[in-house]
Amino acid sequence: MQTQESKLPQTTRIFYGAGDLGFSMTNSILTILYAIFLTDVVGLAPKMAAIAVFVGRSWDYINDPLMGYISDRTRSRWGRRRPFLLFGFIPFALAFMALWWIPPTNNEWTLVAYYALAYLVYDAAATFVYMPYYALTPELTEDYDERTVLTSYRMVFSIIGGLVAWTVPMMIIMHMQPENADKVLTMGMIFGAVGAIPLLLTFLGTREQPQFQTQEQVPFKSSIKAAIRNKPFLFAAGIFLFTWSGMAVIEGMMLYFLKYHMNMEAQSSMVAGAVFISALITLPVWERLSRKYDKRAAYVAGMLFLSAVVIVLIALPSDLNRTIVYALAALAGIGVGAVHVLPWSMIPDAVEWDEVHTGERHEGMFYSLVLLLRKVSSSITMPAVLLILEWRGFVSGAVNQSTSAVNAIRVLMGPFPSVLFVMGILFALFYPLGREKHAELRQELSLRRSASLGSD
Secondary structure: OOOHHHOOOHHHHHHHHHHHHHHHHHHHHHHHHHHHHHHHHHOOOHHHHHHHHHHHHHOHHHHHHHHHHHHHHOOOOOOOOHHHHHHHHHHHHHHHHHOOOOOOOOOHHHHHHHHHHHHHHHHHHHHHHHHHHHHOHHHHOOOHHHHHHHHHHHHHHHHHHHHHHHHHHHHHHOOOOHHHHHHHHHHHHHHHHHHHHHHHHHHHHOOOOHHHHOOOOOOHHHHHHHHHHOHHHHHHHHHHHHHHHHHHHHHHHHHHHHHHOOOOHHHHHHHHHHHHHHHHHHHHHHHHHHHHOOHHHHHHHHHHHHHHHHHHHHOOOOOOOHHHHHHHHHHHHHHHHHHHHHHHHHHHHHHHHHHHHHOOOOHHHHHHHHHHHHHHHHHHHHHHHHHHHHHOOOOOOOOOOOHHHHHHHHHHHOHHHHHHHHHHHHHHHOOOOOHHHHHHHHHHHHHHHHHHHHHO
16 A cells, blocks of 8 residues: 655656656667668668667677666765766767767778767667666655556656657658758757756756665675576566567667658658657556556556557558558557556566565666666667568668568568567566565565664
């Protein structure tokens, strides 16, 4: 049962949630536009673009767990997580801007090397700020439902960021073609600056609970072992991995799908608007469902619904009335709302399980490993998608693509992510930490901490 003491001030919810606005905008822009930027503006063949993305993202295999470990061991007057927001928001902005500059060379391998390095630097700068940011969730509140509320606030800003990312950049760029390279760079500079500001707001508007600042620093190997032995965490990580892998494929293919199958590149902002406005409206619905029933049941319902909608969407003929496309996009947004709330809200609960069974907390390591899994998947799935396009005859810069290339885009837009969602559902069905079990954990932790205070 939620107590008055467990409730966060409204200002804390808002300032914490606002931090995800910048991440959502920059990460969504990368997911949506970077592949098509490399193929249709820079002019790289899909297989060369795949190499750049894979090499750039592979650094995170080391970067994320290392950053989680450093964050867990940080002690400062600002807390364990917040210092990284203060000192990292400017490098984050500059690194994002560098992704959209085109070096003055026609050598394809030089271009691949530059974009791989730029991606690597951006991922390092982003991890420096957003891994500690995500690990703030369990350190702001320990209540099961309040964490879902806090995650919902963050997801409101995340969805707003996604909506902005889908609409405003293409208003600036207009069309992804070499002649608009300067407009692409302008977009990158604007969103690099705008995306960094919310991190500073989160630093100023939140405070970590002091008891976590005094906890004993845990060795790196112990943190890794704790994650491996934490059954709820492993299942939550699997849910997170497959859900966001499916979403990454959809986001990466959406503009290709609208441009080359539906002939609706100019209307991509309106399609995205329908998705994200619907997701924003339905966020409170998913929160209430998770309160009334269970996070697992709500997640399964959301993923089944989203899978059904994208399968219908890719079956549409290219000359279909656009109103129907907008309507289906709005329906897809209902499932997208579930994606933005439910997988994230399960991770903090696994942290409690860890504390009950080990007497320690490893939030930074847990969040870094979850994000690492997502990035490992992204470093494989997106290059694989580009290689599939190359294999099916996609030609960079061509106005019209072959039937085999367009059909590949449709498969990658619908059936492929649906399979990933089904994998997430399987993990959710066996996720062992429901509402009642978590209440027992919270009670056990409360008794232990009361006993510890009494002994002092």
